[in-house]
Amino acid sequence: MKLEVAFTLDSGPNADAELEFMVASEKEFEEIMAMSEGIYGGMDYLPSRYHSWIKEPDRTVVLVKKDGEVIGLQSVCIVDGGETALMEGLRVAPWERGKGVARVLQQFCAELVRQRHPGVKVARLTRDDKLGPKDFLKYRVITKQAILLMKFNARDFSLRLRDIVAALRGSNRLPPALLLEKSEVPAVVLDPVFIRKVLPGQTIIQDWQPFQPLASNLALLLKKELRWMVDSRADPLVATVCSPPFPIPKGQDWVYLNVDVFGQDFSRIQSQLLAHLQNRIQTLEGNVMCELFLVPELWEAMAQFCTCVLKVELAKDYTEQYLLEYDI
Structure with missing residues (x-):
């Protein structure tokens, strides 16, 4: 039309x-x-x-x-x-x-x-390329996240992930990672303290899509098969959202997995990431590109954890995701 x-x-x-x-x-x-x-x-x-x-x-x-x-x-x-x-x-x-x-x-x-x-009133978009002087004249930068992209074979990774988690749990290095029921998500995500202290730019950024923390937006997100995790239902310091894997054009046996991180406590982020990977890896075969979004200050530590502990390969160096806004 x-x-x-x-x-x-x-x-x-x-x-x-x-x-x-x-x-x-x-x-x-x-x-x-x-x-x-x-x-x-x-x-x-x-x-x-x-x-x-x-x-x-x-x-x-x-x-x-x-x-x-x-x-x-x-x-x-x-x-x-x-x-x-x-x-x-x-x-x-x-x-x-x-x-x-x-x-x-x-x-x-x-x-x-x-x-x-x-x-x-406004238009919003996300970008991962470097911004130039003209971009800063056109857009307002609401927030930025670091992008960590790792790749691994699902079967090989699944075999060693079980042992990695067992070892970390045995040393008491994994804080609680609590999976929220859909009915529990609004009480956590729409809480004013959570919005102010945990959400980047007071925005829910899920798989490159930015949403204000509103009930109408959350209703859209809850229609998706997302996994929402927190370290505490009452007073969360970290929350993560993991999307269902989907095939990508990179190759016949490649899928993409997305994990958005809200919060800055590294050990809690580690714990939730491992829980998401354990859940998703059960149904996967072939190769996986897993993209993790987190505060820039934690990228280096997370990169070291992924390469040295998880033994996965980084698919690219440090890059950033920008949330941009301009007036309509």
Whole structure:
């Protein structure tokens, strides 16, 4: 379906081109996947989310076409009780990069939000690339997290993980790691003290998606098969959220696992990470890319723990995830 929005195309290489903006549908899936080949180092989440995204009532997946061919995509999801537009999945076809397509697509999506969702005040997005001077003029940095990406073979890791956990428990080095029932999550996550002291930037960042700690957002998150863990139900210092594994384009037997960490107590983070890995590894075969998000100050210690104790390989050096915001 073509999107009709009053919009003036900025000057640039595509200013005189016949660009069309469309709502994504099932029929464009293969074309989009072909355009996205190799994106995010083989860890693209879109193949696993595309079919559900195009059915979500508060989300519009916008395509830009040139001469009938898809050359770009960005998703717009309305969250935070209708006050925030979450921008996700931005990509441009390799042969159109460097021509301003991403900028035009972002401008179009912002105008789409203004005209269709007048209650939206800001747009938010997450990025893992380095920010330049122009970015700081455009965006407000809400918070940043360190990214630790490790990889391992599920079967090999499963065999040694059991012994690692047993040894740490035997030395009394593992604080409690409590799995929350879905019904218990709101009381913990929506507590004002938890929001202020534990959440990074007072924001729930789950698998690259930022949400304000609101009941409406939590209702969305609780529909997912997430595992929420804390060190204490009454007064948690650390909470972690682990997403279900999903296949990634890196290879036929590769899956991606995401663990978001809230809090700064290293031993409690270790304990919860091990509990998540023990649970998820039971159903996995093949190879795993596991991405952990935590405060930057703990990256080096966690990297040493993963390589020296867990005996897994780091897939890349230190990088950061930025939560950015700009006015609509």
